[in-house]
Amino acid sequence: MESLGVLLTFPMNPYLEEELSRRCKVFRLWQSPPERRQEFIRSNAPAIRAIVGNAYVGADAATIDALPNLEIVASFSVGLDKVDLHKCRERGIRVTNTPDVLTEDVADLAIGLAIALLRRICQADRYVRSGEWDKKGDYRLTTRFSGKTIGIIGLGRIGMAVAKRAEGFGCPISYYSRSEKPNTNYKYYSNLIDLAANCNVLIVACPLTEETRHIVNREVLDALGSKGVLVNIGRGPHVDEPELVAALREGRLGGAALDVYENEPHVPEELFGMDNVVLVPHVGSGTNETRKEMADLVLGNLEAHVMNKPLLTPVV
Amino acid sequence: MSPSTPQPPEVLLLRPLLPSFDAALSGKFRFVKTWESPLPLHDYLAQRAASIRVLLCSSLQPVPPDVIDRLPALKLIVGSSVGLDHIDLAACRRLGIAVTNAGSVFTDDTADYAVGLLIDVLRHISASDRYVRQGFWPLMGDYPFSSKLSGKRVGIVGLGSIGSAIAKRLEAFGCPILYHSRTMKQSVSYKYFANVCDLASESDILIISCALTDETFHIIDKKVMLALGKHGVIINVGRGPLIDEKELVKCLMQGEIGGAGLDVFENEPVVPEELFKMDNVVLSGHSAVLTPESFHDLLELITANLEAFFSNKPLASPVAL
Structure with missing residues (x-):
């Protein structure tokens, strides 16, 4: 060469x-x-x-x-x-x-982000490190992960690997993609809003194309709702970021765990002060x-x- | 209350219940609240002892052995946790006192938390979340690489209900599962190690999920940590004293092990301050079971145990003594 x-x-x-x-x-x-x-x-x-x-x-x-x-x-x-x-x-x-080679890492991180978000692990870690546990007592109640309905956008290699891992936690799996996949028992939605309305954790795992740009928009976020959370391990532009920030600010969305952002390495600063978000710097395949x-x-x-x-x- | 209505049965409390538990249970049971009496505990117990048959333990604070000795009518201690290291089980056995624990109500949350801590330690979720929130990403560039989870060998210390639930979850990540427990389990195909050091030397990750007893105190000592090695990671969702914490801190400081995810500590809520500066540890204040889902299930189980006892039915979650 x-x-x-x-x-x-x-x-x-x-x-x-x-x-x-x-x-x-x-x-x-x-x-x-x-x-x-x-x-x-x-x-x-x-x-x-x-x-x-x-x-x-x-x-x-x-x-x-x-x-x-x-x-x-x-x-x-x-x-x-x-x-x-x-x-x-x-x-x-x-x-x-x-x-393929990064499939496992990205899927591992997706599950890690979902657990960290629902169980507030980063917040618990901050609480202990700042000495507050000792002074103020136990951290508050968080939310169980096992058994929550997982909605996956894009059931390709990474989406399938996320599904397989989530099944180990007894989580029912639903998905949205352009066409129904023949070889799974997962519940298919041909409409993303319906998927968002019927899951607790919505995970973005599709490729970024003209059609999937801002696929997670205000309507999808509102359908996911104040009890739902979003995990994005796809690409930043999959999500309409200003709408996401607004939904979190106004309490219309329960939380978000993000590995990717629209304008990396810039992350909307408004998120830095929020307790119901986990923010990692595009490390999905970074092992x-x-x-x-x-x-x-x-x-x-x-x-x-x-x-x-x-x-x-x-x-x- | 009119004399014709039977009084709800008496249950002794040494500490306040969660307000929601108190509200839900106090219609069905009459709580004897020791801390509300102006009398010293022993005097108060002496007054009430004759009628007290049940003690409900709502916390992990030790039950003083002399409390048990002073309650001759005591027949049942209802625990609110899985581990019962705060209760003198030998005395209960000797005195014929039944004991119930939290059964499997915490299994899912604890197993989830163990996996969450593990992914966090390996993939630096909390550490890189700090990096982003502090605004370092645009200034200092990409975050350093972390370690992969899928395919790593996971050694589980204590393959009870929680250990098995952790194993099931990590199997879905393609992790080979190994374990140590007092006896080999016939029902699983995971590789068994009679010796914790041998388990550690064949594992990339050690997850501690066994009960704290005299035998398991400091079961993870310096030898085990050295056997696990420089890239090894320890996750503890059991009890703090299962690990020799001083040695753990030393091993982390000297790079003898790769990282740790800890939900429990030897002197809670005190955590060794050396850990606060480390990016390869994730620290959590005994929070693995703190979900409304767990608490709901726990309340149901406690109710079931109390109702079973007072109606002479089999207890819902007795422990073998």
């Missing part, structure tokens, strides 16, 4: 960066100041045959247009909303992602174990491409 010029868009993983530097010629996009990035890309364009991007910086139309020799976009993510797939198809550029597997998958796809072998996880 020594001859392969790779545009690395973001400092996403030290191991991946090290391996890429060892095996290819790497162009580090983030090292140029934002206003000079287009120029950086243009001046190195002849050498760049691959882009390695992630959930923050992928391959938009302008970048793809500026790279006439681009052959492959190997994304260090499962979601490809930062890659212009249409343009890639047009140009015959291959696209790969890192499916050492999974990041290494994702990096190996990116490297494997690039290697397969260079050697004219079938790609490991092609999307386009």
Whole structure:
């Protein structure tokens, strides 16, 4: 792969960066100041045959247009909303992602967030650390997780993994997706409002597309209601964030646990003071174990491409 | 009350009940509230002892052994917890006093909490929630990577009702389950270890869910922690004294174990302050069972035990003495 010029868009993983530097010629996009990035890309364009991007910086139309020799976009993510797939198809550029390897981590976190939210674990931890337990007595009652009805938006790999884990807690599972899945006993809703009205914990686990942008809007939040809680481990723009903040502020929604936000790394500051939210910084797949597997998958796809072998996880 | 109406039966309380419990039960039972009497406890008990057949324990505060000795008519102690380390069970056995506990009403909440603490410790939920709330994310960039749960080997110390419920939940995460208990359980296929140290050395995670007895006091000592190792995580939803807390703090400070999720402590509500600064621990003030759902079920169980006793029926949740 020594001859392969790779545009690395973001400092996403030290191991991946090290391996890429060892095996290819790497162009580090983030090292140029934002206003000079287009120029950086243009001046190195002849050498760049691959882009390695992630959930923050992928391959938009302008970048793809500026790279006439681009052959492959190997994304260090499962979601490809930062890659212009249409343009890639047009140009015959291959696209790969890192499916499956992060499924377990994201599903684990979804359950962890739901329990932390209902049982107020982060709040209990703050209460103990601030010495209040000793001074003010027991923390207040929280809400049971076992047996609550879980509504899942998007029953793909991650949605299924969330469902399987929640079943271990005796939770009935319902879901919304474009079409009913043939191989499950989970209750299907063809209408998201109906799902939200009939579950206690609504978990967003679908890909971000034109259709699913702001899929969780005011109507859905109101249907979920003051006894319901939202868990988002998908993408920030799945949820209409100002509406979510308003619903929490006005007590129309019971709570929210969020791993993703509309304008990362910015989180609406109004949430910082709320006790019925859990806020984590897009760490769904952020474990050492999974990041290494994702990096190996990116490297494997690039290697397969260079050697004219079938790609490991092609999307386009 | 007219003489023709039978008086509700008497139940002794050493401490106030939750107001909601008091309200729900006081129509059916007549509570003898020791703290309301101006007399010293022993004098008051001496006055009332002849008629007192039932003691209801609403807290985890120890029942002084001499209280039991001073109640010759006592036939039943109704506990409100699963563990009964605050009651002198040997004395009860000797004196023929039946004891009931919380049965399985806390099983689901405690098991949920154990899994919640575990995911929190491994995936840094509370720590990264602090990071976001303090506004660090835009300033300092991505939060460091954490550790994966799925597939990790989970060693459970005490495979009773709660331990089994924890196992069932973690099986759904693809975690191999191992366990230690006094005896091997025939009904499960999980790998059994007669020795806690052996269990620790083959586990990535230890979850403590056994009863506190003389034998299990400090069952998690320095040797067990060293066997668990630098990346190992300990979760305690049992009782504080099951772990040698001083050694736990030392092991955490020296990196001999990877992290801990603790709902119980040796000297509650006092928590070792060294833990307050650590990002690899999650601390909670004995809250695993604090849900309205649990309390509702507990009230029903306490009522069932009291009613069974006073109508000479089998108790709902007796413990083997």
